Amino acid sequence: xxxxxxxxLLWAFVxxxxxxxxxxxxxxxxxxxxxxxxxxxxxxxxxxxMIFFCGIYYGAMYGGSTTSILLNTPGETGTMVTALEGxxxxxxxxxxxxxxxxAIGSFVAGTVATVLVTLFSPVMAEFAVxxxxxxxxxxxxxxxxxxxxxxxxxxxxxxTALFVGLALGLVGIDQITAQVxxxxxxxxxxxxxxxxxxxxxxxxxxxxxxxxxxxxxxVSDINRMGKxxxxxxxxxxxxxxxxxxxxxxxxxxxxxxxxxxxxTFLSYATERKLSARKEEFGTTGAxxxxxxxxxxxxxxxxxxxxxxxxxGIPTSxxxxxxLSAFQNYGLNPGxxxxxxxxxxxxxxxxxxxxxxxxxxxxxxxxVGLWVKLLKIxxxxxxxxxxxxxTVGVYGMRQSAFDLYLMLGLGLVGVVMRRFDFPTAPVIVxxxxxxxxxxxxxxxxxxxxxxxxxxLERPMxxxxxxxxxxxxxxxxxxxxxxxx
Amino acid sequence: xNAPVPSRGAQTLIGAGALLVAxxxxxxxxxxxxxxxxxxVGPNFLPWVVAVALAACGGWLLFEARSGGFRELDPPSxxxxxxxxxxxxxxxxxxxxxxxIERAGFVLACALCYTLAVHGLRSAEGRPWRGPRQVxxxxxxxxxxxxxVFWLFTQVLKVNLPGLTGTGWL
Numbered sequence: 001x002x003x004x005x006x007x008x009l010l011w012a013f014v015x016x017x018x019x020x021x022x023x024x025x026x027x028x029x030x031x032x033x034x035x036x037x038x039x040x041x042x043x044x045x046x047x048x049x050m051i052f053f054c055g056i057y058y059g060a061m062y063g064g065s066t067t068s069i070l071l072n073t074p075g076e077t078g079t080m081v082t083a084l085e086g087x088x089x090x091x092x093x094x095x096x097x098x099x100x101x102x103a104i105g106s107f108v109a110g111t112v113a114t115v116l117v118t119l120f121s122p123v124m125a126e127f128a129v130x131x132x133x134x135x136x137x138x139x140x141x142x143x144x145x146x147x148x149x150x151x152x153x154x155x156x157x158x159x160t161a162l163f164v165g166l167a168l169g170l171v172g173i174d175q176i177t178a179q180v181x182x183x184x185x186x187x188x189x190x191x192x193x194x195x196x197x198x199x200x201x202x203x204x205x206x207x208x209x210x211x212x213x214x215x216x217x218x219v220s221d222i223n224r225m226g227k228x229x230x231x232x233x234x235x236x237x238x239x240x241x242x243x244x245x246x247x248x249x250x251x252x253x254x255x256x257x258x259x260x261x262x263x264t265f266l267s268y269a270t271e272r273k274l275s276a277r278k279e280e281f282g283t284t285g286a287x288x289x290x291x292x293x294x295x296x297x298x299x300x301x302x303x304x305x306x307x308x309x310x311x312g313i314p315t316s317x318x319x320x321x322x323l324s325a326f327q328n329y330g331l332n333p334g335x336x337x338x339x340x341x342x343x344x345x346x347x348x349x350x351x352x353x354x355x356x357x358x359x360x361x362x363x364x365x366x367v368g369l370w371v372k373l374l375k376i377x378x379x380x381x382x383x384x385x386x387x388x389x390t391v392g393v394y395g396m397r398q399s400a401f402d403l404y405l406m407l408g409l410g411l412v413g414v415v416m417r418r419f420d421f422p423t424a425p426v427i428v429x430x431x432x433x434x435x436x437x438x439x440x441x442x443x444x445x446x447x448x449x450x451x452x453x454x455l456e457r458p459m460x461x462x463x464x465x466x467x468x469x470x471x472x473x474x475x476x477x478x479x480x481x482x483x
Numbered sequence: 484x485n486a487p488v489p490s491r492g493a494q495t496l497i498g499a500g501a502l503l504v505a506x507x508x509x510x511x512x513x514x515x516x517x518x519x520x521x522x523x524v525g526p527n528f529l530p531w532v533v534a535v536a537l538a539a540c541g542g543w544l545l546f547e548a549r550s551g552g553f554r555e556l557d558p559p560s561x562x563x564x565x566x567x568x569x570x571x572x573x574x575x576x577x578x579x580x581x582x583x584i585e586r587a588g589f590v591l592a593c594a595l596c597y598t599l600a601v602h603g604l605r606s607a608e609g610r611p612w613r614g615p616r617q618v619x620x621x622x623x624x625x626x627x628x629x630x631x632v633f634w635l636f637t638q639v640l641k642v643n644l645p646g647l648t649g650t651g652w653l
Binding site for chain 2: 039040043044153154156157159160163164166167170174176177179181182205208209210211212213214215216217218378379380382383384386387388390391394395398400403404406407410411415417418419420433437440441442444445447448449450451
């Protein structure tokens, strides 16, 4: 077991601690945390850095839930539902129970989902070997459609964000013909726009600028912390919700339609329907309403590893950033990964287990310590975030030009947030765009230039039909309901 | 605390902005050769697709903005009016950072960025300026954040960050 050496366990420990610390701070989600620390891939060997990132990721998710419960400021969409009930629970003096059920629920869901990933991935990889460029292109098309058109509220704004991401992905050298596109003669653009740069700019810098511009006078009240502890009744109410949440979350993560928004809301609705104490929902806070969605979130997020590792298709912002970490090591996730770098894949999966356990053992008793971080005043906090953003972006390829670009993207982030544009499609479009383009052109080469190649192969035709359904069905349902 | 949704005028501007980006993309696409080889489509194909699609999105956004506003728009969080002065301070900090990082080194550039940004963020909170002592204190705080980060990256992780001196310590 390469993942369980003392040095790797140390990486997992440091990762969990750093991740939780940053995750607790408002405004920085798991994805940005990983993005800012990505430069270390230049020096640290792949297994250790994967373990480190898993630790950070789990830590940051847990930290984010803590903030949602105590402060009602969800760091990312997946924890929005946690904030819904968790904040209410904390308000009525049950913050401890809410934190406990979210931590243990995440652990249960994470562990079950990791087992499922272990079982499913090799099967998926074997199946994926049979897929050709036309199928890959259609899968990516499906990912684009779901990320931009289904997850957000407005399909128009989602699609606009997607095409902005695709446009950013066009910058640089074309993979197939080595043609230079959209560089404007700036040498820094030859290598393209890094996904880390865009993530840090849009999220971290954007958050800081948005705060200076609009949130200066906003006051947030912190809920008081109780002891992190659940009564026996709360345990009894929690565990079925954890299992249901896990079951709801996993399938959503595995299909290339990622995102943890739908499963968390679905789980919330389910718990609300099944609960024997419906009156607690939305009033004093129901523990099932925290336990279920939290488990669903963690399970869906873990399951996004299946399409990432076996198909090379990232369906969430974090998966996109992990993909870019793989690319930094010259590794291309996809079915071949299980043959070429089998050791690394299993080390990654093992590190998921370790990260899960580490989190439960370390963070549950220490949550009081992390909560102290919430007392840092906002001004130095956000100004400090800029320093870390600088390290992450500048450390990537030592170019001051990237810092100007980061500022520009930060301003774009402010506009997107103000006008309610989703940001995930930008990141997914940016990293998946060039891959999809290459697959499309390869597919057309196979079909000797004929577009019929996408319709003649049964798998790719099926996928295209699904894409069409995903685009059309919601509209039909809405229309029927109105009629 | 939520602000009202942005005005229709501002929404129109966003739609127009998307159209402008689409136009720039299309203009850039005219300069990309189309030699296709076996694939039937060349390197200029996707640029055209993106340009046309973004133009369609921009047009549609413009239409929504002019006919009752963006659909299903959530009111943004925070104040109704932006504190542009505060934003300018933070932007100045980031610009100074980008300008100076290769001249004065990571630590000093970041400390300056921190000092300017923290001033802007504080003024957004409506707190009065408390004189040069505060500035000095902020600069020192910025250094104290930047220095350990710098050492961690240059000494432990061996990631190259520019210093004022070549020693890797400052």
